[in-house]
Amino acid sequence: MADNARDILTSIGEVVYEWHASGDRLRWSNNAFDVLQTDIISVFPSGKAYTDFITPDTLTSRYRSIFGSGKSDEGQGVPFECIYCLAPLGFENELRLWVEENGRWFAGEDGRAERVHGVVRVVNEQQHREQRLRFLSQFDELTGLFNRSIFFDQLQQTLDEVAGAGKHACFIVAHIDNFRIVNEAYGFDVADQVVKEIAKRISRRLRDGDLVGRISGTKFGLLINNCSEKEMEAAAERFLDAAREELIITDAGPVHVTLSMGGVYLGEEVRDLRTAEICALDALDHATHHNRGTFRSFHAKPFALEERQKKIRMADEVITALNERRIELAFQPIVEAKSGDVVLHEVLVRIDDRDGAPIPAVEFIDFAEQLGLAAMLDHRILEMTLDLLFTYSDARLSINVSPEIGTDKEWMAYLRARIANFPDVAERLMIEISEAAILDNLSVATDFVASLHELGAKVAIDDFGAGHTSFQNLKQVKADMVKIAGSLMLDIAQNSQNRAIVRMFAELAKELGFDVVAKWVVSSEIVDVLSPLDVTYLQGFHFGEPSKQLPFGDESEMVSVN
DSSP, X not given: OHHHHHHHHHHTTEEEEEEETGGGEEEEOTTHHHHHSSOHHHXXXXXXXXXXXXXXXXXXXXHHHHHSSOOOOOSSOEEEEEEEEEOTXXXXXXXXXXXXXXXXXXXXXXXXXXXXXXXXXXXXXXXXXXXXXXXHTTBOTTTOSBOHHHHHHHXXXXXXXXXXXXOOEEEEEEEETTHHHHHHHHOHHHHHHHHHHHHHHHHHTOOTTOEEEEOSSSEEEEEEESOOTTTHHHHHHHHHHHHHSSOEEETTEEEOOOEEEEEEEOSTTOOSHHHHHHHHHHHHXXXXXXXXXXXXXXXXXXHHHHHHHXXXXXXXXXXXXXXXXXXXXXXXXXXXXXXXXXXXEEEEEEEEOTTSOEEOHHHHHHHHHHTTOHHHHHHHHHHHHHHHHHHOTTOOEEEEOOGGGGGOHHHHHHHHHHHTTOHHHHTTEEEEEEHHHHHHXXXXXXXHHHHHHHHTOEXXXXXXXXXXXXHXXXXXXXXXXEEEOGGGXXXXXTOHHHHXXXXXXXXXXXXXXXXXXXXXXXXXXXHHHHTTSSOOEXXXXXXXXXXXXXXXXXXXXXXXXX
């Protein structure tokens, strides 16, 4: 039985002990050596000998738990628990055991601990896990730099100090150029090696008092203290040199990358964290778009800051409008060119801000895409449109989708769940995809269109002719309709070149089996110009402006499906 008990205790990593104050005697269960990895009976014969091997930084917690808790023994003993670090082979040896101790102490006549019995258990794995969680709460796992949260906490403290004490500081964002190419060419492991090396090079160029953190996958935040606006460019140049000074040696061989940087001086115009981030990223955008591998400073001109603030407000509006489901729909008719009969309506997005003022749809959608919220907007519009198609049997609707929709499996799964068994609804739905999105990823677009056709929905190619058009590629997509870019219609009555382009597009599209829609038809004059061309349908203000009024069914109401 004794051997069985020993095996059980050892298997769960626990040792039982009893300590008597009289003579400072410490007795251990006979599995102590197996768990604590030392000849515990000879090394730890007394309480003092045991505590001598507890690391100084954790010793106090054990003493307070047992002898300094302030609790009194009412006859049943006083329970305690603590965690500390033990060096069973001495401090000169690297072995450390994290020990969890649970027990109960019993008081003598003087009220102090006279006897203690308890259990010690090695919890290295648990402690290491907790230490790792503490590390990850402050530091980036790959680079060891401060993570985004801690870095921005430090930036906020600096902003407070700048406002209160006239301190000079700059905030710079550094971005690894062409990182996607590194990922695709060499794989994620090599890309990680590049990120780590860039982090090291930046860190080596920091002065005392400066700070760096990894704030996103390819971006580093740098807080340069005691730095004026005039000195910021010279400071940035140190880090640009660090990236380009020599090739980065990886497992796949040498790799060359550069940094682009954008910075803002934390002066009177930049008093809060959000403004600092937006301004630095704006400067970075200028650097990456105009001359990669360079630094750009945000110039705090009144109009520039006003534009930044507008973007901040718009970002808030996008998020709150989606969260509060303040999306509304408007409808613009598309008519048959010869008869003028309405054949379907394009669904357009309408949003009011929190004060009730309308937000231009183009701005709203653009910001939604910048913030990575386009998918959420796509889902909401699809949901609202399908609700209408199910409610009104005479509704025929066309919706626009974002360029990334072809890879959104959840969107397609939702559509399939709603219409797969309702062909009468599916055939009244049309999905509009921009020509640019199709040409950017032809294989994804082809599969996406095939899936829509499988469900019974129709597909239109929007803004046809707005960019580099490849009829051979578009033929593979097998859409049902093309909508010629509205920009070609603006002066078609006076511009013979645009007239020739529209005629050519219309003829070729019809040859490929597409119905053709002319957009932005704003006058009878344009209608007359288009009448001899192979244009099937017309759309524009001449036939009706977008309206929130329901254009179908018996009811007339504002559409806001919540």
